[in-house]
Amino acid sequence: GQNIDQPTEMTATEGAIVQINCTYQTSGFNGLFWYQQHAGEAPTFLSYNVLDGLEEKGRFSSFLSRSKGYSYLLLKELQMKDSASYLCAVRPSNQAGTALIFGKGTTLSVSS
Amino acid sequence: KAGVTQTPRYLIKTRGQQVTLSCSPISGHRSVSWYQQTPGQGLQFLFEYFSETQRNKGNFPGRFSGRQFSNSRSEMNVSTLELGDSALYLCASSDQAGRSYEQYFGPGTRLTVT
Numbered sequence: 001g002q003n004i005d006q007p008t009e010m011t012a013t014e015g016a017i018v019q020i021n022c023t024y025q026t027s028g029f030n031g032l033f034w035y036q037q038h039a040g041e042a043p044t045f046l047s048y049n050v051l052d053g054l055e056e057k058g059r060f061s062s063f064l065s066r067s068k069g070y071s072y073l074l075l076k077e078l079q080m081k082d083s084a085s086y087l088c089a090v091r092p093s094n095q096a097g098t099a100l101i102f103g104k105g106t107t108l109s110v111s112s
Numbered sequence: 113k114a115g116v117t118q119t120p121r122y123l124i125k126t127r128g129q130q131v132t133l134s135c136s137p138i139s140g141h142r143s144v145s146w147y148q149q150t151p152g153q154g155l156q157f158l159f160e161y162f163s164e165t166q167r168n169k170g171n172f173p174g175r176f177s178g179r180q181f182s183n184s185r186s187e188m189n190v191s192t193l194e195l196g197d198s199a200l201y202l203c204a205s206s207d208q209a210g211r212s213y214e215q216y217f218g219p220g221t222r223l224t225v226t
Contacts, residue, residue, distance in 0.1 A: 033214075042116075042202065042217035043155070087155065091213075097160045097167040098143050098206045098213045104154035 002026045004103035006088050011109045012078050020073045020086050020106045028093030033100060034062050034073045035087040043087055046073070075108075083110045114139065116205050116218035124224045130191040133221045137184050137205030143167075144186040145215060146178060149200040158201075161186050162208075190223075198225045 004024045012018040024032070031050040035043035049055055049064035049071060061074040075082055085107050089100040117136045125131050137144050145168075146158040157170040161180035178188040184205075190197055200222050204215035 031213075035217075042219050044217070045214050048214065089155075097162060098145060098204075098208065098215055099157045099160050099168045099170070100145075100155075100215065101157065102147075102155035 002092065002101050004088055004090060004101060006103040006106045009107045011111065014078055014080060014110060014112050016078050017074065017076050018078060018108065022071045022088035022103060024069050024090045026090045026092045026101055029066060030091040030093040032064055032071050033089040035089065037085045037087060078110050080110050080112065083108060116203060116216055118203055118218040118221050120221060121219065122222045124226060125193050126226055127193055127195060129193050130189065131193060131223060132187055132189045133201055135186045135203035135218060138216055141205035141207045142184050143206040143208055144180060144184065145204045146188050147202045147204065149202055158188065193225045195225050198223060
């Protein structure tokens, strides 16, 4: 089966660092994605990992361990605008094309 | 480039009716995927079209169908609507260039079934 788990909700304060974890069990693996979705808006791409290790992009970093079926998204210097849902998604290797299996998302609330 | 567009943005239908949603991908993108988003289940993959062919299909009943035209625009159809079909329907396009096949999402169509 296919299963992606991430915490439902997290809270943090401005300027802090927060780590959102994601564990997955899928039929093969062909990359892990993180998307950000503000309320009422479309998801937007944040990061992509296909090899083990850390990918850094500005205030956001994403880590992958394929052997552990584990990833995290690290958000530094939090801002109020980072309040959003963060979606972890895996591209299974047993399917052609670009289909993604999504977790249910982590709602992050940033307070001042 | 213009982003992914979806029409209509909001729709209210009655149980038993059918509905057609439209998606125009980013210019040059040949892959279009459809997802259903609900509070309980999150984002779930419906199907993907590439060059007018369905390349992949999720675990949804046959009432959900789609197609893609030669200009890459795509439509999805839901027949015999049920209350549980109320959801945000998102489409995403991809150009399959680069290493990640990143998907770009449209704003979605909010379907309410009464």
